[in-house]
Amino acid sequence: MKLVVRVKLLPTPVQAAALEATLHACNEAATWAASVAFETKTQRPLQLRKHTYAEIRLRWQLGAQAAQHAIKKTCDAYTALRANLRAGRYGRPGSRRHTRAAGKPIAFRPQAAQPYDDRMLSWQHQARTVSIWTTGGRLKNVAFTGQAEQLEVLTQHRRGESDLVCQGGKWFLIATCDIDEAAPNAHPVGFVGVDLGIVNIAVTSDGARHCGRRVNRRREQDRKLRSKLQKKNTKSAKRRAKKYAGREARRNKDINHKISKRIVAEAERTGRGIALEQLTGIRERARLRKPQRTTLHSWPFAQLGAFIAYKAKRAGVPVVYVDPAYTSQECSQCHHIERGNRPSQARFSCRVCGFVDHADHNASHNIRQRGWMAWVCGARSTAPELTLIA
Known part of the structure; x- marks a missing residue:
């Protein structure tokens, strides 16, 4: 991969x-x-x-x-x-x-x-320097750094082109690496259902809950600060806004990496697969009030799903996607579907069998069951081919 x-x-x-x-x-x-x-x-x-x-x-x-x-x-x-x-x-x-x-x-x-191939760019991994072509001649001994895990992957598996990019006055090389995949688990003993949301970023069928309340408060503070700086429109405000640019995106990305790593590690340890909701078109389907739209549209659900998928592929854990329709309204015990089964955001109470549970936990069980049925019916694992380590 x-x-x-x-x-x-x-x-x-x-x-x-x-x-x-x-x-x-x-x-x-x-x-x-x-x-x-x-x-x-x-x-x-x-x-x-x-x-x-x-x-x-x-x-x-x-x-x-x-x-x-x-x-x-x-x-x-x-x-x-x-x-x-x-x-x-x-x-x-x-x-x-x-x-x-x-x-x-x-x-x-x-x-x-700008893409660079091996004729324009050479790596000296021991010295941690690169020799790179420029319009003014070839630059030698340009130092680079990164996390130990990243540098090890780079040394052993780099293939093809690398892209030179400047972001916020900082210079980066984005290199493509081709690594061997782990042998896929063709016979999982079950599936871990993952329900994605806003109040709880991710809830698994094992009961693990990654709460998003603190994250949402920080994001709301960031939005207010951006709005305040934009209204001032002074040089100092612009300078400060530039300093904080991308802070929320970097924080969200870090959180998504941590959550996906825990979910995949648990599935790999127990020999199970991972069932995710197919959230394509969620922004078009969702009918929300204006304050809620900002929260929904700004959280990178697709990024979290992609991180889970590529980490799972690297670990040999199968991933299947299921239809998310009515997972929050369906009882995971008797499978009765009714809007009244969910009297509040956090509470699920079945009108037929009386089953009571946390709403997101109940939804994750439905996703788990649908994932297992999809696997039995012939679904196969899918994951993106190209993903960024950061």
Whole structure:
């Protein structure tokens, strides 16, 4: 399976300036190539190369490999745009958003990621340095750092290209690693049902509950702070907002990693699989009041599900997805479904058999049972092919 490992570069000021100039040149060239592709309707690498390669080499002084990657990056961007248009992520054809997305050439940010192959980038793992191509010449002895686990995976399993990216003034290399998968458990003894929510981020059928009340309070404080700084609109407010940018996303990501690691470890220890809800389209299906919409839309449920799936795949734990319909209203004992079975957010009380339990715990049992039935009926484990270690 493929994993993506992000390591932090520690360039000197001179090296950082060279890297910044390189990113700007590559992205300017890619933006120009995108405009040529839009005008000539040539969005395949071989065809676009005939129109742009020589000009990119001459105007931006890019090396052969860098020019090739800038052209390929442009074509990949148009491929992704077409896929998003077909999937309806920009609205219906003819809508303002769809027309705006399809009616102009793609433009790249000055510090957008630039791919590097082994001809442009070499790793010295013992010294923890890299040698990297720039428009001003090749930079040697650029230091990098990362977590011990990340660096071990990088040393043993790195394959293919790496992306140079600048985020918040910090430099990173995002490397693709191809690692061996664990032998999948083809005969699980059962399944761990996982119910995802907002008040409780994740509740398992074993009774483990990962409460989100404290997290939600912190997120509400962050939202109020952002709103306050945006209203002030002063230089100091903007500076402070930039300092705090991404803080909530990083915190959420860290929480999701910890939760997913515990769930997968328990399933692996007991020889079971994991049953998750298929939450595709939850934002369209959910009917909530305006204050609740912000909370629902800002929590990365898909990220948590993806973390569970890829960690499970790495450990050989099967994962199945089930229909989430009525899992919160169905009794896990007699399977009677009624809205009145859930008199409050936290309480479940069956109107037929009298079974009483925590609502999320009852839902996780329903997910567990549906996961087992799906597995018996021939469902197979699925997990994303590409995931970020952080």
